[in-house]
Amino acid sequence: MSDSSIPTKYYSLSKVAASLQSVIRREYSQYYWIKAEIARLNFYPKSGHCYPDLVEKKSGKILAQMRAIIWSRDYFRINAEFVKKTGNALADGMEILFKAKLEFNPTHGFSLMIVDISAEFVLGKMALEKKQNLLRLKQEGLFYRNKELKFPLLPQRIAIISVETSKGFHDFTNIIENNSRGYKFFWMLFPALLQGDGAVQSIQQQLEQIRGLKQHFDLVAIIRGGGGDVGLSCYDHYDLARMVAEFELPIISGIGHSTNETLVEMVAHYNPITPTDLAYFLQQKFDNIAVVVEEMNQKIVDSSKKSLLEKRSYLDELPRRIQRQTLGSISEQKYHIERHSGRLQHKTLMLLQIQESNIERYWEITKRLIKQKLDVAPNDLSDKSRRLQRASKAILDNQYSGMNFFEGKIELMKPENLLKKGYSLTLFKGKPIKDVKSLKLGDIIQTRLNKGELESSITKIGK
CATH class of the missing domain: 2.40.50.140 (Nucleic acid-binding proteins)
Known part of the structure; x- marks a missing residue:
């Protein structure tokens, strides 16, 4: 330039x-x-x-x-x-x-x-956004979905989304763990941010964790302390409210003391506002069952007592009923016996008359037969007598011949006749010796011959 x-x-x-x-x-x-x-x-x-x-x-x-x-x-x-x-x-x-x-x-x-x-401007903007999100949830049919889930009869297993340092969390766990009635609860903490920009994503992540373990829980509790509307603004977020509405387990909320109900609280299954109220709500569920159980127990006791009284009354009356029935049965049987006895007596007399008639007829027949036999008997007896004499003589002769044969055998078997033939008889203590096992060395034995006797001492025993 x-x-x-x-x-x-x-x-x-x-x-x-x-x-x-x-x-x-x-x-x-x-x-x-x-x-x-x-x-x-x-x-x-x-x-x-x-x-x-x-x-x-x-x-x-x-x-x-x-x-x-x-x-x-x-x-x-x-x-x-x-x-x-x-x-x-x-x-x-x-x-x-x-x-x-x-x-x-x-x-x-x-x-x-x-x-x-202006704080009012922030609150107004949040209110408008909340209104739009609420209308959207209703139009999509999600607003009542979690509320329509069946609430467990005994809500004992609780998945808690909170912060361990939160006063609301400590109030809740202290009540359920130290209840005076001794009810047992199982709970597991899923820590998450409860307010601020990161709260929505943090709570959603923990809900996803619980979804993977849903078979181990009966419900989900979102617990937070008190706070203003801005502190609660994350609970008006559409994505978080939708996830709560569509969740497979009932979700109950104890978000705080705010009178301005958030979208999450609106779509939750139940919202008792504070963590303390939430704990007492769960305890009341157990109380309700306890009352029913106690009533059923009392009904069983009363029914048992009534049944026992009825049975006792029946048992007390039973002997008299048995006696009356027995006497009635005896009278009836006696009547039947007497009636049948008369019939039996009549039939018996008839049978006896028939038998007597038959006996007389058979007796006449028997007398005729005996007379016929007696007329033939003299000749038969003479013939049978002669045959019997011959048979008896033959039998006696045969027996006599056998006796002579055995008498000869017996004579030969006499000891003195055996000794004459050269045999000897050895005795021990006057008894014939049959087995060497009954003797021992040094025993004195006697030997009887046809003429004379010997006495010996045993020096050897052979098998």
Whole structure:
């Protein structure tokens, strides 16, 4: 660039900045209510100052972006009021309506000086979103789905979604574990974030864990302490409410003391509000069964007593009934016996008369037969007598001949006749010796011969 091309009139940066500062002070001298999203809060605890980065988006595209300042004296006042009304501190990603004044500093540039933030705007925006989500759940037929599940008769196995450090969790477990009636509960903690941006995803992840173990549980309990509406805003999230509505197990909620019921509480099977109420609700289920069992037990006892009294009365009456029935039966049988006895007596007399008639007839026949036999008998007797005499003589002769034969044999077998033939008879203690086993060495034995006797001492015994 040549020297002739250098502008003769130009402005210094400080003059431009001062001019801008003057225009902004003059044209934007008042405070304005502005809507924007906090991209980053940029709070510095050491100084207490806050420098939010603010954006406006449409369809994910940034339309405008500015830097803001909240001095420490204003930040602590604004945040305390915001927490009091919403239950949550200012945070990244939150859409806010704030009161600010436009300022320009030649050194630090343009900024929005925030002096107030509307908590009501945040709550109203959340209420509108909640209303739209509620209508969507009803239109999709999901609002009553979890409520329509059959609640377990004895809700004993509980999957708890909470934080171990939560007071509500400790209140709940303390009541169910230390109940005065000794009811036994089994519970398992599935820890999750209970508020903030990460709460929705954290609770959904734990519900998925429980879904894989659903056969081990009777129900799911979502337990949280108290909090404001913003602190509970995650429970108005459509995706979380839908998952609760479609879950396969009954879900009961004890999210806190808020009077503004969240979508999750609305679609849950039962919502007793506080963790304490939730614990007593489960205990009441056991009480209801205990009452029924006690009533049934009393009915059984009463029925048994009534039955025993009836049986006792029956047993007391039974001997008399048996006696009456026995006497009646005896009288009836006696009547039948007497009636049949008369018939039997009549038939017996008839039979005796018939038999007597038969005997007389047979006797006449027998007498005729005997007479006929007696007429023939003399001749038969003479003939049979002669034949009997001959047979008897033959038998006697035969017997006599046999006796003579055996007499001769007996004579030969006499000891003295055997001794005459050279045999000897050996005796021990006067008795014939039949076996050497009855003798021992040194025994004295006698030997009898035809003429004389010998006495010997045993010196050897052979087998």
